[in-house]
Structure formats: C-alpha cells, structure tokens
Amino acid sequence: MKKKELIQKLSYKFPEIEKEDIKYILDSFFDLMKRALLNENRIEIRGFGVLYLTKGKGVFFTNPKNQQRYYIKEKIRPVFKLGKEFKERLNLPFLASLDLGTQTFRLCLGKHYKGKTYYLLNIRENVRLGEGLVNDKKISEKAFQRGIEALKNFKKIMDTYEVRKYKAVGTAVFRE
Known part of the structure; x- marks a missing residue:
C-alpha cells in the first residue's frame, strides 16, 4: 500500500478529519520513526511488531566470470519482526x-x-x-x-x- 492509499483509507475511516491533517499526522509519524532509527533506537508497537537496525558483516565476493575478488562493505539494514499476536492473527x-x-x-x-x-x-x-x-x-x-x-x-x-x-x-x- 502506498502512502496516498493509506491517507485515502484513513480519510474514509475518520471522515471528520481533513485529508491534509491525516497527511500531516502520517508525515510526522514517519519522520519520528526515521529519526528514531537514525539514532539507532528500536521501535516497538505492541500487538504489531518491532522495527530495528542490524549491521551486516562485510564480505569478500568473487565474480565467477572473471574470478576477480571484491569487498562488499558492511551495511546497515532495517529489520521488521512481527508481533506474536499479529502473527497468530495473520495465520x-x-x-x-x-x-x-x-x-x-x-x-x-x-x-x-x-x-x-x-x-x-x-x-x-x-x-x-x-x-x-x-x-x-x-x-x-x-x-x-x-x-x-x-x-x-x-x-x-x-x-x-x-x-x-x-x-x-x-x-x-x-x-x-
């Protein structure tokens, strides 16, 4: 689902709130989440799941075509883990x-x-x-x-x- 679709669905669910206000709330929410992750904080939403960052190891990679070795540096990846209750409901x-x-x-x-x-x-x-x-x-x-x-x-x-x-x-x- 795209952000625009989410705004549309929320405006149907809460018709008393203007679409611009819903957009502002969502933008603020996502901005807070981004800042929390950039500060290496874990985001936990009870009943839904946890979002956090992990640091992947750097690895050496050999290209099978030319046998040349490359180093792929470590990367930071976001990880989302479903909450237990939500996972049960999905299944x-x-x-x-x-x-x-x-x-x-x-x-x-x-x-x-x-x-x-x-x-x-x-x-x-x-x-x-x-x-x-x-x-x-x-x-x-x-x-x-x-x-x-x-x-x-x-x-x-x-x-x-x-x-x-x-x-x-x-x-x-x-x-x-």
Missing part, C-alpha cells in the same frame, strides 16, 4: 458470511481472534432478484443470472482468501 483462516437478499447480495470476510472479530472485506452486489416477482411470482431469468454472477464473483474472492468456513442467510424468495 488464522478467514471466515465468510453471505447475506442473500431480495435486492442485494452481501459478502463479509473476517477473522475471529480471542473473542473479537476483525473484518477485512464487506462487498455488496445489487442483483434485484425481486424483478418479475410481482407479476409472475417467479425470479426473472435476468435477475437469476445476476444472482449467479454475483455468487461466482463471491466464490472467486473466497477462493483467493482460502475461505473454508462460511454461513449464508437467504431471503424469503429462496424459501418460496
């Missing part, structure tokens, strides 16, 4: 719920960890299954196809996230 399987309504189908993906649900995606597709029900008491062919396409799309998304457990709730249209 949990995704769960899905499907709400198959008369007008809209919804898919919600998330993970359940220590009694709390963390949501990743919430997708809705307008299928308008009710189209034709008033006249014929049947789902029209077009509406049926829209429903099938929405379910295929949801299946593709669920396969991408390797969802194995899901629950679906259907509207009265499916029961009659």
